[in-house]
Amino acid sequence: MVKSRPDAAVVKLVASHQGLRRLGRRLGFYLMVAAVAITLNFIIPRLMPGDPGTQLLLKIQQTTGIAPSEETVKNVRALFGGDDQNLAAQYLTYLGQIFQGNLGVSTSQYPTPVSELVFAALPWTVLLVGISTVLAFAIGVTIGISLGWKAGGRADSFFTPAAAILGSIPYFWVAVLAVWFFAIILGWFPIAGGYDPSIVPGFSLLYVLGILKFGFLPAATIIFSTFGGWVIGQRNMMVTTLGEDYILLAKAKGLSPRRIMFRYAARNAILPSFTGLALSIAGIVAGALLTEVVFGYPGMGSLLFRAVTERDYPVMQAVFLLTTFAVLIANFIADSTYALLDPRTREDG
């Protein structure tokens, strides 16, 4: 026993080292996607018809009544193009601006810096999407496990196709119905907003309770619209896993059905769901943005909506950029969880 200890430790060290290398590779990939997003953010306004930069400067002049300062002009040109520099030089200036955290000024709420607006909205969305995604995943996966365990049964032949249909219900319509029924007809929840404006913001119990009360319907909407996807994915993986040899052997061993269901089948079948989680976060965020608009929730979705209606390009771009970063971080978390749960360090998840 004593002699065996170092060997086991070495095995563990090597394994965790491989795990780290894999995570390192994923991190590299996400940095690359971030670079692509930053570049797209540079290219898109320059590809668009008309000249967004000039339009912006005009708009600022209309709002303020005076010609924009030299510095403002420089900033707008760096972000939206339209000056005489060649593209490479423009790109460098743009990168410089971005890395200083300078995302320009909002035209609809001139002269508030975009970064101020965006960072005020971001925590709301991260909280809402984070909590509802984790809950929807947990609910969907649990239902999927039990449907897959008894595939072909009565519950399976009803709920599985129902879950497939659930995926085609638009989030924002669910949100509209929820507001109408639970907030207006029943009056159980506030109609709009993210917090109780009559309570001073801070870490007080009342304020937090208010946030929960205001956040309940938006979160429930997102959970309702997304859990069906996890049900189907998990159920199918469960069915596939139940056909594996190690399940046959576990049955032959005379283990209890509970142990086979959870420790052998579900434990293995859940792994691909984590890959699925990483891949669908972008889609969930999209749906959440629309849900926010219906609930007037003070997150990125409402900010984006206002920006789009008022053609506030700097805010639109910043929302895109920051949403992308948030999605990448969430992906990385899902990936790391997967690596923790799967002892095999797979090359391609």
Place this chain on the structure above:
Amino acid sequence: MRNALSDRRAQAGLLIALFFTAIAIFGPLINEHVLHQNPLAIDLEAFGQPPSSAHLLGTTSSGQDVLAQLIAGASQSMIAGLVAALLGTAIAIIIGVTAGTLGGRIDSALTAVTNIFLTLPGFALILIVAGYTSNAGPVLIGTIIAVFGWAGGSRALRAQSLSLRNRDFVQASRMIGESRIRVVIVEVLPHLTGWVTVMLLMGFVGGILSEAGLAFLGLSGVDTVSWGTMISQAQAQNALLGGMWWWFAPPGLCIVALGGSVALINFALDQSYNPRLSGLSRGQLNAFQKIKKRVQRTPKSPQSSENVLEISGLTVEYVTDRGNVVACKQVSLNVRRGEIVGLAGESGSGKSTLLTSLVRLDRPPAVTTSGSVLFTDRQGKTTDLVSQSEAELRPLRWTSISLVLQSAMTALNPVMRLGDQFIDVLQTHDTTLSKAAAQKKTHELLKNVGIAPNRSNSYPHEMSGGMRQRATIALALACDPELVVMDEPTTAVDVVMQRQILANVLDLQRKFGFAIVFVTHDLSLLVEIADRIAIMYAGKIIEVAAAEEIWNAPQHPYTVGLRDSFPPLSQTTVSLRGIPGAPPDLRNPPSGCSFHPRCPLKFDGCDRDEPELLQIGETSVACHQYEGANPKEMVIQ
């Protein structure tokens, strides 16, 4: 495809989808000539009215007819969905198939691009692009959705064409010099039809949902009517507070109905392409219930207490919706205590089905329909395993009969440490066993097969193939079984390892005295290790004899053919011969003796009557040539 269309859910989906297609095409005509409504006409005298005979679905707060708007909105959704589906799938096919077929650097580059697009939040990207091109029509919206939404499909198609690339028929066409493009069109694309269909359907659903979302945000034109704009206008103009459900409920319902119908078709297609996923059909489940009721629980006594296992009249059928296929027919076989019985046959002979049946683990849709498996333990207590319920069987499992499977890689749980897979079975069958004691026992068991105790901390993927297989053998001995069933336990390892493992098994067998049923297609290997050998053909045992008899004096023409297909172990010159023909299709078995179409000795009547198993000396054989040959020695079992 035909399977999917006979599915009632798919039919319902198809009907709804066709209905909306008709509405999309004839919508303007219906509005003009049937309803006499202009969806955009403002009528300030009839604003916010609930459904009535004049306005079947009521009016908006500007007095526009809701039904006329719904009808006009159908084409917007349809066009966006179609463009998104067709264009997105086209991009996915081009990029995915190119990457998967060409491989190498092109593959790496395209895969990187695909993964980037897959990770980018496409909708946010679509939003800002749509935000710049204000007043986007459905074609433009569909295009944007396709450009940012192809990646998921492309990833799936790449994986598929990559696996096709390595398949024989594609390799063969490449060998004979066909051009790559021709290979792709003729050999690869037809195999991707299922995937492409699924992508088209899901692309369509994604298209109408994204279009509705963009329209809801006010990004489609001001003067176009779409289901998304209807909901957004209803919300903006206080339809919620005003309780005007007829305004905001129907457009959402239309999106759900159209999207859901296509999702249902997709669901049915998916299940018909992966029949394994759908589980058992209603008909199969009913048949199962009937069979379960039929199994009798009459107590049976064994012919001899020397037999650890007596299989008699065991019949296993595969229940399908087109009738049952008999995979094991009236199989009878005894295993004496401490004896090694070999079971040989070609693939498809039913030997694996028999094996799973005798350990009572029929893989659905296989089900044991008659017969008994009597197990007698060391104390002389006999149990008919066939008539036991699952709960009654559980304590008997692994302590009476244990199992070694062909591939240890798939037989061990990949995400559990090796030791834990021993400890759980040890503690299940001995609830008083402490974790430390179970660990100690695990180390002993591993030592028996030459595995160091610290390996119990390893995961299966951290061990070599040979070590894994030895570990599963150690696992099989965990609860001191009286019979170990081995299903080709050495097929997946190399010859040197095969020798080591067999020697190890024989050592352990001598030491602990358990009996073995050894299943393999390799007759020469069986002759070496088994005491007796049973030969299976088309679901029946056709010959049982001592190992040396099977090798030196096979009685059945099939056994003769089987023996002559293997090189002898110690002799030098014998010409190898195969058996002409192929094993029969069990869905449609030959009449009479199932071997007669391939038999060199067949005579009149072989295709008419099924031969019974006859006792000729020490050998049992089922062949018409021995009937009446020596009636005195003939004993029908």
